[in-house]
Amino acid sequence: MSGSAQWRPMGQGDVDAVAAISDRVHGAYTEKPAIYAERLRLYPAGGFLLERDGQALGYLVTHPWAGDRPPALDQLMGRLPDALDRYYLHDLALLPEARGTGAAAAAVDLTVAQARAAGFDRITLTAVNGADAFWRRQGFVDAPVAADSYGADSVSMVRML
Numbered sequence: 001m002s003g004s005a006q007w008r009p010m011g012q013g014d015v016d017a018v019a020a021i022s023d024r025v026h027g028a029y030t031e032k033p034a035i036y037a038e039r040l041r042l043y044p045a046g047g048f049l050l051e052r053d054g055q056a057l058g059y060l061v062t063h064p065w066a067g068d069r070p071p072a073l074d075q076l077m078g079r080l081p082d083a084l085d086r087y088y089l090h091d092l093a094l095l096p097e098a099r100g101t102g103a104a105a106a107a108v109d110l111t112v113a114q115a116r117a118a119g120f121d122r123i124t125l126t127a128v129n130g131a132d133a134f135w136r137r138q139g140f141v142d143a144p145v146a147a148d149s150y151g152a153d154s155v156s157m158v159r160m161l
Helices: 012-029 033-042 103-117 132-137
Strands: 006-009 047-052 055-065 086-094 122-127 155-160
Touching: 006 103, 012 033, 012 047, 012 055, 012 086, 033 047, 033 055, 047 103, 055 103, 086 103, 103 122, 122 132, 132 155
Parallel strands: 086 122
Antiparallel strands: 006 047, 047 055, 055 086, 122 155
């Protein structure tokens, strides 16, 4: 692989690659391909694929949201809620070969830009698998909200813009 990895808008044709990355990276927290397809259909501007030389190395899924409780893990939403009041970082996953390249920080920058462009003053997420330390380095702080479907060791987090 010769070029540097770049984030690009995700399309429905990328969903299988996204699901395969999720399966490799997230273990028990992986989601069905239909979840990624729906998130992309509901908010196309929020999906990105990290690619290098035609190979998918990671993905980012974000969308507007409402209220303190995050969307349930591996459950279809049907539609975005009414009275949207925050931007939600649903998922960021990188294959091992993309880690340490700055791709994660670039994904956070993309998320911040998307949230600001959509008029939101905060980004929320649910950290799993011990990722809360990474998210703290990105300016997120713990939020006192239970993320029931994500398990007892998950951490709800927020970053004010």
